[in-house]
Amino acid sequence: MSLNVELLESSFAQIKERETDFSAHFYTNLFTDYPIIKPLFTNSDMVEQQKKLFKSLVLVVDSLRKSDVLTGALKGLGTRHVKYGVLPEHYPMVGSTLLKVFAICLEEAWTPSVEQAWIEAYGVVAQVMLDGAEYPAEILNPAV
Numbered sequence: 309m310s311l312n313v314e315l316l317e318s319s320f321a322q323i324k325e326r327e328t329d330f331s332a333h334f335y336t337n338l339f340t341d342y343p344i345i346k347p348l349f350t351n352s353d354m355v356e357q358q359k360k361l362f363k364s365l366v367l368v369v370d371s372l373r374k375s376d377v378l379t380g381a382l383k384g385l386g387t388r389h390v391k392y393g394v395l396p397e398h399y400p401m402v403g404s405t406l407l408k409v410f411a412i413c414l415e416e417a418w419t420p421s422v423e424q425a426w427i428e429a430y431g432v433v434a435q436v437m438l439d440g441a442e443y444p445a446e447i448l449n450p451a452v
């Protein structure tokens with residue numbers, strides 16, 4: 309699947325201008341919508357975490373045209389997330405909050421095509437992170 313790089317770049321440029329807004333909303337929404345995730349961050353400095361998440365989103369968007377750089381960075385990020393206690397089932401929760409908060413920040417600039425571009429982009433990001441994660445088969449495939 310080819311991502312809509314231009315739309316991702318132009319919409320994220322607007323999010324970057326609203327970093328404070330994004331950060332204020334992201335974890336509040338995540339923990340309200342998915343309380344199951346909150347305990348993973350018990351020992352985290354949330355101000356630092358907000359900055360790290362935003363920096364990694366900047367890196368992702370800056371690397372959309374350099375897929376080898378992006379794939380390597382995301383696989384490494386996915387590997388580290390196993391140690392944070394993150395499970396594959398948590399990825400759609402974070403994705404849904406991410407898109408919700410982008411919509412809040414972008415207001416009328418959150419058009420159906422921008423939304424579609426981000427649904428596809430998050431799907432790829434999550435899949436590449438999971439490729440780097442090496443979960444045991446029984447976690448990835450509970451029926452087996």
Ligand code: HEM
Nearest residue numbers: 345348349351352353360361364388392394398399402433
């Ligand atoms: C697009 C997907 C995601 C991105 C870009 C992302 C980004 C980051 C970054 C940059 C860090 C800082 C540490 C590091 O670089 O290793 C981090 C830590 C963390 N992330 Fe994520 N993450 C994503 C998905 C998730 C998901 C699905 C969860 C599940 C709840 C999650 C939970 C955590 C936790 C618990 C930490 C550790 C916080 C700490 O160090 O105290 N992340 N994430």
